[in-house]
Amino acid sequence: MARQPTLFNMTDADPREPLGEVEYMVLGCGSIGWNVIEELSGETRSILVVDKDDKRVKDLLELNYEAVTGDIRDPSLFDRLRTPKVVFVLSNEKDANLAAVQAIKARYPETEVIARALDPLSQSALEAAGAEFVIYPQDVVARAAVHQIRRLHVTRLAQRLFRLLESWEGILGIVTHSNPDPDAISSAMALAAIARSATDHRLQTRILYDGNIGHQENRAFVNLLDIRMERLTPQVLAECRYLALVDSSAPGVNNAIPPGTPVQIIIDHHRHEDEAVPTAEFVDIRPTMGATASILTQYLQDLDVSVDKKVATGLLYGIRADTRDFRRNVTPQDLNNVAFLLPLGDNELLDRIMSPSLSRETLDILGQAIQNREIRSGYLFSNVGYIMNRDALPQAADYLINLEGVNTALIYGISDTGIILTARSRDVRIDLGTVLSEAFGEIGDAGGHPNMAAAVIPLSYFTMVKDKEQLLSLVIEPILKRFETIVGLDKKEGRNEL
Ligand SMILES: [Mn+2]
Structure with a gap:
Protein backbone atom coordinates (compact mmCIF):
# COMPACT_ATOMS: atom_id res chain seq x y z
CA MET A 1 0.00 0.00 0.00
CA TYR A 136 -9.91 3.59 33.03
CA PRO A 137 -9.08 0.26 31.37
CA GLN A 138 -9.41 -1.79 34.56
CA ASP A 139 -12.96 -0.54 34.85
CA VAL A 140 -13.74 -1.32 31.24
CA VAL A 141 -12.41 -4.84 31.57
CA ALA A 142 -14.34 -5.44 34.78
CA ARG A 143 -17.55 -4.16 33.27
CA ALA A 144 -17.09 -6.21 30.12
CA ALA A 145 -16.43 -9.32 32.19
CA VAL A 146 -19.55 -8.84 34.30
CA HIS A 147 -21.61 -7.97 31.25
CA GLN A 148 -20.42 -11.10 29.46
CA ILE A 149 -21.25 -13.35 32.35
CA ARG A 150 -24.71 -11.81 32.71
CA ARG A 151 -25.28 -12.21 29.03
CA LEU A 152 -24.23 -15.84 29.26
CA HIS A 153 -26.56 -16.35 32.20
CA VAL A 154 -29.48 -14.93 30.22
CA THR A 155 -28.67 -17.08 27.20
CA ARG A 156 -28.57 -20.15 29.42
CA LEU A 157 -31.93 -19.21 30.93
CA ALA A 158 -33.47 -18.87 27.49
CA GLN A 159 -32.08 -22.24 26.47
CA ARG A 160 -33.36 -23.85 29.64
CA LEU A 161 -36.85 -22.50 28.94
CA PHE A 162 -36.68 -23.83 25.40
CA ARG A 163 -35.61 -27.29 26.53
CA LEU A 164 -38.32 -27.41 29.16
CA LEU A 165 -40.99 -26.53 26.61
CA GLU A 166 -39.62 -29.00 24.05
CA SER A 167 -40.75 -31.98 26.09
CA TRP A 168 -44.30 -30.74 26.62
CA GLU A 169 -47.48 -31.78 24.90
CA GLY A 170 -51.07 -30.73 25.51
CA ILE A 171 -52.20 -27.28 26.59
CA LEU A 172 -50.10 -24.54 28.14
CA GLY A 173 -52.17 -21.82 29.78
CA ILE A 174 -50.29 -18.50 29.77
CA VAL A 175 -51.77 -16.35 32.51
CA THR A 176 -51.38 -12.58 32.68
CA HIS A 177 -51.95 -10.46 35.75
CA SER A 178 -55.47 -9.18 36.45
CA ASN A 179 -56.63 -6.35 34.19
CA PRO A 180 -53.76 -7.15 31.81
CA ASP A 181 -51.73 -4.36 30.29
CA PRO A 182 -49.75 -4.41 27.03
CA ASP A 183 -46.60 -5.61 28.81
CA ALA A 184 -48.38 -8.68 30.17
CA ILE A 185 -50.28 -9.40 26.96
CA SER A 186 -47.30 -9.04 24.63
CA SER A 187 -45.18 -11.17 26.96
CA ALA A 188 -47.83 -13.88 26.74
CA MET A 189 -47.79 -13.64 22.93
CA ALA A 190 -44.01 -14.00 22.86
CA LEU A 191 -44.01 -16.96 25.23
CA ALA A 192 -46.65 -18.62 23.02
CA ALA A 193 -44.38 -18.07 20.00
CA ILE A 194 -41.44 -19.65 21.84
CA ALA A 195 -43.59 -22.61 22.91
CA ARG A 196 -44.78 -23.18 19.35
CA SER A 197 -41.28 -23.00 18.00
CA ALA A 198 -39.89 -25.34 20.69
CA THR A 199 -42.55 -28.01 20.15
CA ASP A 200 -43.20 -27.58 16.46
CA HIS A 201 -46.80 -26.68 17.37
CA ARG A 202 -47.36 -29.82 19.43
CA LEU A 203 -47.98 -27.70 22.49
CA GLN A 204 -51.14 -25.62 22.31
CA THR A 205 -51.08 -22.24 24.00
CA ARG A 206 -53.97 -20.24 25.40
CA ILE A 207 -53.65 -16.74 26.81
CA LEU A 208 -55.76 -16.37 29.94
CA TYR A 209 -56.72 -13.32 31.96
CA ASP A 210 -59.18 -12.01 34.50
CA GLY A 211 -60.58 -8.56 35.16
CA ASN A 212 -60.89 -6.02 32.38
CA ILE A 213 -58.82 -4.82 29.50
CA GLY A 214 -59.56 -1.30 30.52
CA HIS A 215 -58.01 1.68 28.88
CA GLN A 216 -59.15 2.13 25.31
CA GLU A 217 -55.58 2.17 24.09
CA ASN A 218 -55.24 -1.33 25.53
CA ARG A 219 -58.39 -2.47 23.81
CA ALA A 220 -57.12 -1.03 20.55
CA PHE A 221 -53.92 -2.98 21.19
CA VAL A 222 -55.76 -6.27 21.57
CA ASN A 223 -58.05 -5.63 18.60
CA LEU A 224 -55.49 -4.33 16.15
CA LEU A 225 -53.00 -7.05 16.95
CA ASP A 226 -55.77 -9.62 16.75
CA ILE A 227 -54.83 -11.22 20.05
CA ARG A 228 -56.96 -14.12 21.18
CA MET A 229 -57.44 -14.10 24.92
CA GLU A 230 -59.77 -16.05 27.14
CA ARG A 231 -61.16 -15.48 30.59
CA LEU A 232 -59.55 -17.63 33.21
CA THR A 233 -62.22 -19.85 34.74
CA PRO A 234 -61.80 -22.96 36.93
CA GLN A 235 -62.91 -25.00 33.94
CA VAL A 236 -60.29 -23.50 31.60
CA LEU A 237 -57.69 -23.94 34.31
CA ALA A 238 -58.54 -27.63 34.57
CA GLU A 239 -58.00 -28.04 30.84
CA CYS A 240 -54.46 -26.72 30.99
CA ARG A 241 -51.79 -29.29 31.61
CA TYR A 242 -49.19 -26.60 32.22
CA LEU A 243 -49.39 -23.05 33.50
CA ALA A 244 -47.12 -20.07 32.95
CA LEU A 245 -47.39 -16.70 34.67
CA VAL A 246 -46.19 -13.59 32.90
CA ASP A 247 -45.73 -10.11 34.40
CA SER A 248 -46.92 -11.50 37.73
CA SER A 249 -44.82 -13.36 40.24
CA ALA A 250 -46.85 -15.99 42.09
CA PRO A 251 -50.19 -17.79 41.88
CA GLY A 252 -52.85 -15.61 43.47
CA VAL A 253 -50.72 -12.46 43.50
CA ASN A 254 -52.67 -10.10 41.26
CA ASN A 255 -53.96 -12.94 39.09
CA ALA A 256 -56.85 -15.37 39.17
CA ILE A 257 -54.87 -18.58 39.73
CA PRO A 258 -55.82 -19.94 43.16
CA PRO A 259 -52.85 -19.59 45.55
CA GLY A 260 -50.93 -22.82 45.87
CA THR A 261 -51.75 -24.03 42.34
CA PRO A 262 -48.63 -25.54 40.77
CA VAL A 263 -47.25 -23.26 38.05
CA GLN A 264 -44.42 -24.39 35.78
CA ILE A 265 -43.14 -21.08 34.44
CA ILE A 266 -42.89 -17.63 36.05
CA ILE A 267 -41.45 -14.68 34.15
CA ASP A 268 -41.72 -11.24 35.69
CA HIS A 269 -39.96 -7.97 36.40
CA HIS A 270 -41.77 -6.99 39.57
CA ARG A 271 -40.02 -7.26 42.88
CA HIS A 272 -41.65 -10.01 44.87
CA GLU A 273 -43.23 -8.69 48.05
CA ASP A 274 -42.34 -11.40 50.52
CA GLU A 275 -38.97 -13.01 50.82
CA ALA A 276 -40.01 -16.46 49.61
CA VAL A 277 -38.89 -17.02 46.03
CA PRO A 278 -41.82 -18.40 44.07
CA THR A 279 -41.42 -22.00 43.09
CA ALA A 280 -41.80 -23.25 39.56
CA GLU A 281 -39.71 -25.33 37.22
CA PHE A 282 -38.64 -22.18 35.48
CA VAL A 283 -38.43 -18.84 37.29
CA ASP A 284 -36.98 -15.67 35.80
CA ILE A 285 -37.80 -12.61 37.88
CA ARG A 286 -35.64 -9.63 37.02
CA PRO A 287 -36.62 -6.39 38.74
CA THR A 288 -33.77 -4.64 36.92
CA MET A 289 -35.67 -4.84 33.64
CA GLY A 290 -38.12 -2.15 32.57
CA ALA A 291 -40.69 -4.61 31.27
CA THR A 292 -41.44 -8.33 31.13
CA ALA A 293 -41.72 -7.84 27.37
CA SER A 294 -38.06 -6.89 27.43
CA ILE A 295 -37.12 -10.21 29.07
CA LEU A 296 -39.13 -12.12 26.47
CA THR A 297 -37.46 -10.12 23.69
CA GLN A 298 -34.09 -11.29 24.97
CA TYR A 299 -35.26 -14.89 24.82
CA LEU A 300 -36.49 -14.48 21.26
CA GLN A 301 -33.15 -13.00 20.31
CA ASP A 302 -31.05 -15.64 22.05
CA LEU A 303 -33.15 -18.54 20.80
CA ASP A 304 -33.33 -17.16 17.30
CA VAL A 305 -37.06 -17.75 17.24
CA SER A 306 -38.64 -16.00 14.28
CA VAL A 307 -40.61 -12.98 15.45
CA ASP A 308 -43.69 -12.10 13.45
CA LYS A 309 -44.83 -8.54 12.92
CA LYS A 310 -47.61 -8.64 15.46
CA VAL A 311 -45.48 -10.10 18.22
CA ALA A 312 -42.74 -7.55 17.55
CA THR A 313 -45.23 -4.68 17.50
CA GLY A 314 -46.85 -5.97 20.69
CA LEU A 315 -43.54 -6.25 22.52
CA LEU A 316 -42.46 -2.81 21.36
CA TYR A 317 -45.67 -1.35 22.64
CA GLY A 318 -45.41 -3.35 25.88
CA ILE A 319 -41.90 -2.08 26.64
CA ARG A 320 -42.87 1.41 25.68
CA ALA A 321 -45.98 1.44 27.86
CA ASP A 322 -44.29 -0.09 30.91
CA THR A 323 -41.40 2.36 30.77
CA ARG A 324 -43.66 5.37 30.03
CA ASP A 325 -42.16 5.99 26.62
CA PHE A 326 -38.72 4.79 27.67
CA ARG A 327 -38.46 7.30 30.50
CA ARG A 328 -39.08 5.23 33.60
CA ASN A 329 -36.90 2.35 34.91
CA VAL A 330 -35.42 1.90 31.48
CA THR A 331 -32.05 0.13 31.23
CA PRO A 332 -29.56 0.00 28.36
CA GLN A 333 -30.63 -3.63 27.95
CA ASP A 334 -34.25 -2.54 27.42
CA LEU A 335 -33.11 -0.09 24.76
CA ASN A 336 -31.06 -2.80 23.03
CA ASN A 337 -34.14 -4.96 22.94
CA VAL A 338 -36.16 -2.12 21.49
CA ALA A 339 -33.50 -1.68 18.81
CA PHE A 340 -33.82 -5.37 17.97
CA LEU A 341 -37.61 -5.13 17.67
CA LEU A 342 -37.89 -1.87 15.75
CA PRO A 343 -37.16 -3.24 12.26
CA LEU A 344 -39.47 -6.21 12.91
CA GLY A 345 -42.50 -4.26 14.09
CA ASP A 346 -45.19 -2.45 12.19
CA ASN A 347 -44.87 1.26 12.79
CA GLU A 348 -48.15 2.16 11.22
CA LEU A 349 -49.93 -0.30 13.47
CA LEU A 350 -48.08 1.08 16.47
CA ASP A 351 -49.29 4.57 15.58
CA ARG A 352 -52.84 3.36 15.28
CA ILE A 353 -52.71 1.75 18.71
CA MET A 354 -51.34 4.87 20.29
CA SER A 355 -53.92 7.22 18.85
CA PRO A 356 -57.04 5.09 18.87
CA SER A 357 -60.05 6.88 17.56
CA LEU A 358 -62.13 8.04 20.50
CA SER A 359 -65.08 5.83 21.24
CA ARG A 360 -68.47 7.41 20.76
CA GLU A 361 -69.14 7.38 24.49
CA THR A 362 -65.79 8.87 25.40
CA LEU A 363 -66.40 11.63 22.93
CA ASP A 364 -69.86 12.30 24.38
CA ILE A 365 -68.54 12.35 27.91
CA LEU A 366 -65.73 14.66 26.95
CA GLY A 367 -68.34 16.95 25.42
CA GLN A 368 -70.48 16.83 28.57
CA ALA A 369 -67.47 17.50 30.76
CA ILE A 370 -66.52 20.54 28.74
CA GLN A 371 -70.06 21.88 28.61
CA ASN A 372 -70.91 21.36 32.27
CA ARG A 373 -67.68 22.67 33.68
CA GLU A 374 -67.74 25.08 36.56
CA ILE A 375 -64.57 26.75 37.72
CA ARG A 376 -63.96 28.17 41.18
CA SER A 377 -60.58 29.52 42.30
CA GLY A 378 -58.68 27.21 39.97
CA TYR A 379 -60.87 24.18 40.74
CA LEU A 380 -62.87 22.75 37.89
CA PHE A 381 -65.93 20.63 38.60
CA SER A 382 -67.90 18.87 35.95
CA ASN A 383 -70.85 16.53 35.99
CA VAL A 384 -70.91 14.12 33.06
CA GLY A 385 -74.14 12.39 34.13
CA TYR A 386 -74.77 8.72 33.49
CA ILE A 387 -71.78 6.70 32.23
CA MET A 388 -71.34 3.13 31.13
CA ASN A 389 -67.63 3.21 30.54
CA ARG A 390 -65.72 4.68 33.44
CA ASP A 391 -62.45 4.93 31.49
CA ALA A 392 -63.89 7.99 29.87
CA LEU A 393 -63.73 9.91 33.15
CA PRO A 394 -59.94 9.95 33.60
CA GLN A 395 -59.59 10.85 29.95
CA ALA A 396 -61.93 13.79 30.39
CA ALA A 397 -60.04 14.87 33.52
CA ASP A 398 -56.71 14.62 31.69
CA TYR A 399 -58.13 16.84 29.03
CA LEU A 400 -59.72 19.48 31.23
CA ILE A 401 -56.74 19.92 33.52
CA ASN A 402 -55.07 21.59 30.56
CA LEU A 403 -57.57 24.45 30.47
CA GLU A 404 -56.19 27.83 31.31
CA GLY A 405 -56.82 28.88 34.89
CA VAL A 406 -57.44 25.31 36.04
CA ASN A 407 -55.13 23.71 38.59
CA THR A 408 -57.34 20.89 39.75
CA ALA A 409 -60.13 19.10 37.91
CA LEU A 410 -62.77 16.92 39.53
CA ILE A 411 -65.03 15.08 37.07
CA TYR A 412 -67.87 12.97 38.32
CA GLY A 413 -70.64 10.82 36.97
CA ILE A 414 -72.91 7.98 37.90
CA SER A 415 -72.88 4.38 36.75
CA ASP A 416 -75.23 1.54 37.54
CA THR A 417 -73.38 0.76 40.71
CA GLY A 418 -72.15 4.03 42.10
CA ILE A 419 -70.96 7.58 41.87
CA ILE A 420 -67.55 7.84 40.31
CA LEU A 421 -65.19 10.76 40.79
CA THR A 422 -61.88 11.29 39.10
CA ALA A 423 -59.51 14.11 39.96
CA ARG A 424 -56.36 15.54 38.46
CA SER A 425 -54.17 18.31 39.81
CA ARG A 426 -51.14 20.32 38.84
CA ASP A 427 -51.09 22.05 42.19
CA VAL A 428 -48.08 20.76 44.10
CA ARG A 429 -49.53 21.97 47.40
CA ILE A 430 -52.32 19.44 47.40
CA ASP A 431 -52.10 15.69 47.61
CA LEU A 432 -55.20 14.49 45.81
CA GLY A 433 -54.89 10.88 46.92
CA THR A 434 -55.01 11.97 50.54
CA VAL A 435 -57.71 14.57 49.96
CA LEU A 436 -60.00 12.10 48.23
CA SER A 437 -59.53 9.38 50.78
CA GLU A 438 -60.20 11.89 53.59
CA ALA A 439 -63.31 13.15 51.83
CA PHE A 440 -64.75 9.88 50.59
CA GLY A 441 -62.92 7.08 52.36
CA GLU A 442 -65.72 6.64 54.88
CA ILE A 443 -68.51 6.44 52.35
CA GLY A 444 -66.71 4.64 49.55
CA ASP A 445 -63.40 3.61 48.02
CA ALA A 446 -60.93 6.40 47.43
CA GLY A 447 -57.25 7.00 46.90
CA GLY A 448 -54.51 7.61 44.38
CA HIS A 449 -51.41 9.69 43.85
CA PRO A 450 -50.68 13.33 44.71
CA ASN A 451 -51.67 14.48 41.23
CA MET A 452 -54.25 11.89 40.21
CA ALA A 453 -56.85 10.14 42.27
CA ALA A 454 -60.29 8.60 42.10
CA ALA A 455 -63.19 7.61 44.30
CA VAL A 456 -66.19 5.34 43.96
CA ILE A 457 -69.19 5.76 46.21
CA PRO A 458 -71.37 2.67 45.96
CA LEU A 459 -75.09 3.10 45.49
CA SER A 460 -76.10 0.20 47.65
CA TYR A 461 -79.20 2.02 48.88
CA PHE A 462 -80.26 3.49 45.60
CA THR A 463 -79.84 0.72 43.06
CA MET A 464 -83.56 0.65 42.53
CA VAL A 465 -83.75 4.28 41.46
CA LYS A 466 -84.44 4.42 37.73
CA ASP A 467 -83.32 7.94 36.90
CA LYS A 468 -79.67 7.85 37.84
CA GLU A 469 -78.95 11.37 36.70
CA GLN A 470 -81.65 12.76 38.92
CA LEU A 471 -80.28 10.75 41.79
CA LEU A 472 -76.84 12.17 41.14
CA SER A 473 -78.07 15.74 41.20
CA LEU A 474 -79.84 15.04 44.49
CA VAL A 475 -76.88 13.59 46.34
CA ILE A 476 -73.89 15.30 44.76
CA GLU A 477 -74.02 18.60 46.68
CA PRO A 478 -73.22 17.15 50.13
CA ILE A 479 -70.69 14.82 48.57
CA LEU A 480 -68.77 17.61 46.88
CA LYS A 481 -69.02 19.68 50.04
CA ARG A 482 -66.74 17.16 51.76
CA PHE A 483 -64.09 17.79 49.13
CA GLU A 484 -64.54 21.56 49.17
CA THR A 485 -64.17 21.71 52.95
CA ILE A 486 -60.93 19.77 52.90
CA VAL A 487 -59.30 21.89 50.20
CA GLY A 488 -60.67 25.06 51.82
CA LEU A 489 -62.79 26.04 48.84
CA ASP A 490 -65.86 26.76 50.93
CA LYS A 491 -63.99 29.65 52.54
CA LYS A 492 -62.96 31.14 49.23
CA GLU A 493 -65.25 33.62 47.59
CA GLY A 494 -65.84 34.39 43.97
CA ARG A 495 -67.07 32.18 41.22
CA ASN A 496 -65.74 32.60 37.78
CA GLU A 497 -66.95 30.61 34.88
CA LEU A 498 -65.10 29.95 31.69
MN1 LIG B 1 -44.90 -5.07 33.47
Missing part, protein backbone atom coordinates in the same frame (compact mmCIF):
# COMPACT_ATOMS: atom_id res chain seq x y z
CA ALA A 2 1.29 3.44 -0.85
CA ARG A 3 2.12 5.39 2.22
CA GLN A 4 0.54 8.77 2.62
CA PRO A 5 2.95 11.69 2.80
CA THR A 6 4.37 11.43 6.26
CA LEU A 7 5.27 14.32 8.47
CA PHE A 8 7.52 12.69 10.96
CA ASN A 9 10.50 14.69 9.87
CA MET A 10 8.82 17.99 10.32
CA THR A 11 11.88 19.77 11.62
CA ASP A 12 12.98 20.10 7.98
CA ALA A 13 9.61 21.21 6.69
CA ASP A 14 8.81 24.68 5.55
CA PRO A 15 7.11 26.28 8.56
CA ARG A 16 4.90 28.39 6.30
CA GLU A 17 3.41 25.33 4.71
CA PRO A 18 0.04 24.43 6.33
CA LEU A 19 0.30 20.92 7.65
CA GLY A 20 -3.29 19.90 6.99
CA GLU A 21 -5.45 17.58 9.01
CA VAL A 22 -5.36 14.04 10.24
CA GLU A 23 -8.41 12.01 11.27
CA TYR A 24 -6.95 10.33 14.34
CA MET A 25 -3.88 10.99 16.43
CA VAL A 26 -2.76 8.31 18.86
CA LEU A 27 -0.39 9.46 21.59
CA GLY A 28 1.43 6.57 23.21
CA CYS A 29 1.55 3.25 21.50
CA GLY A 30 1.73 0.53 24.12
CA SER A 31 -0.60 -2.43 23.97
CA ILE A 32 -3.74 -0.30 24.30
CA GLY A 33 -2.54 2.19 21.70
CA TRP A 34 -1.65 -0.62 19.33
CA ASN A 35 -5.10 -2.18 19.68
CA VAL A 36 -6.76 1.16 19.04
CA ILE A 37 -4.70 1.65 15.88
CA GLU A 38 -5.61 -1.80 14.63
CA GLU A 39 -9.27 -1.12 15.31
CA LEU A 40 -9.17 2.24 13.53
CA SER A 41 -7.17 1.00 10.54
CA GLY A 42 -10.19 -0.96 9.36
CA GLU A 43 -11.92 2.34 8.79
CA THR A 44 -9.22 4.80 7.73
CA ARG A 45 -5.48 5.20 7.10
CA SER A 46 -5.57 8.76 8.33
CA ILE A 47 -3.91 7.89 11.64
CA LEU A 48 -0.86 9.55 13.13
CA VAL A 49 0.96 7.85 15.99
CA VAL A 50 3.33 9.52 18.46
CA ASP A 51 5.52 7.48 20.77
CA LYS A 52 8.70 8.26 22.67
CA ASP A 53 10.26 4.92 21.77
CA ASP A 54 12.28 5.12 18.52
CA LYS A 55 12.22 1.41 17.99
CA ARG A 56 8.41 1.23 18.21
CA VAL A 57 8.05 4.12 15.78
CA LYS A 58 10.34 2.33 13.34
CA ASP A 59 8.21 -0.83 13.62
CA LEU A 60 5.07 1.16 12.93
CA LEU A 61 6.63 2.80 9.89
CA GLU A 62 7.56 -0.59 8.59
CA LEU A 63 3.93 -1.60 8.92
CA ASN A 64 3.01 1.43 6.80
CA TYR A 65 1.63 3.47 9.64
CA GLU A 66 2.40 7.14 9.94
CA ALA A 67 4.43 7.54 13.13
CA VAL A 68 6.59 10.13 14.87
CA THR A 69 8.99 9.94 17.78
CA GLY A 70 8.21 12.56 20.39
CA ASP A 71 7.50 13.41 24.00
CA ILE A 72 3.78 14.00 24.47
CA ARG A 73 4.52 16.13 27.53
CA ASP A 74 6.11 18.75 25.32
CA PRO A 75 3.51 21.18 23.90
CA SER A 76 5.87 22.22 21.07
CA LEU A 77 5.54 18.67 19.71
CA PHE A 78 2.25 19.73 18.16
CA ASP A 79 3.96 22.53 16.15
CA ARG A 80 5.21 19.89 13.79
CA LEU A 81 2.09 17.74 13.57
CA ARG A 82 -1.09 17.98 11.55
CA THR A 83 -4.34 19.11 13.16
CA PRO A 84 -6.16 16.07 14.55
CA LYS A 85 -9.91 15.65 14.57
CA VAL A 86 -9.78 13.08 17.34
CA VAL A 87 -6.92 12.36 19.73
CA PHE A 88 -6.40 9.23 21.81
CA VAL A 89 -4.09 9.89 24.75
CA LEU A 90 -3.03 6.42 25.80
CA SER A 91 0.48 6.43 27.27
CA ASN A 92 1.10 4.62 30.53
CA GLU A 93 2.31 7.73 32.30
CA LYS A 94 -0.22 9.63 34.30
CA ASP A 95 1.44 13.07 34.15
CA ALA A 96 2.28 12.74 30.46
CA ASN A 97 -1.35 12.02 29.64
CA LEU A 98 -2.58 14.98 31.64
CA ALA A 99 -0.04 17.35 30.06
CA ALA A 100 -0.96 16.09 26.58
CA VAL A 101 -4.69 16.62 27.14
CA GLN A 102 -4.00 20.16 28.39
CA ALA A 103 -1.76 20.99 25.44
CA ILE A 104 -4.23 19.64 22.87
CA LYS A 105 -7.24 21.32 24.40
CA ALA A 106 -5.34 24.65 24.58
CA ARG A 107 -4.30 24.41 20.96
CA TYR A 108 -7.33 22.72 19.37
CA PRO A 109 -10.41 23.34 21.50
CA GLU A 110 -12.61 21.67 18.89
CA THR A 111 -10.70 18.41 18.81
CA GLU A 112 -12.26 15.49 20.65
CA VAL A 113 -10.00 13.88 23.20
CA ILE A 114 -10.22 10.38 24.61
CA ALA A 115 -7.78 9.86 27.45
CA ARG A 116 -6.59 6.91 29.44
CA ALA A 117 -6.60 7.24 33.23
CA LEU A 118 -3.92 5.33 35.09
CA ASP A 119 -5.88 5.28 38.33
CA PRO A 120 -9.40 6.23 39.37
CA LEU A 121 -8.19 9.54 40.81
CA SER A 122 -6.61 10.90 37.64
CA GLN A 123 -9.92 10.31 35.89
CA SER A 124 -11.38 13.56 37.21
CA ALA A 125 -8.17 15.49 36.49
CA LEU A 126 -8.34 14.41 32.85
CA GLU A 127 -11.99 15.36 32.67
CA ALA A 128 -11.24 18.74 34.24
CA ALA A 129 -8.54 19.26 31.58
CA GLY A 130 -11.26 18.91 28.96
CA ALA A 131 -11.09 15.29 27.83
CA GLU A 132 -14.44 14.35 26.32
CA PHE A 133 -14.11 10.78 27.37
CA VAL A 134 -11.86 9.20 29.98
CA ILE A 135 -11.32 5.47 30.12
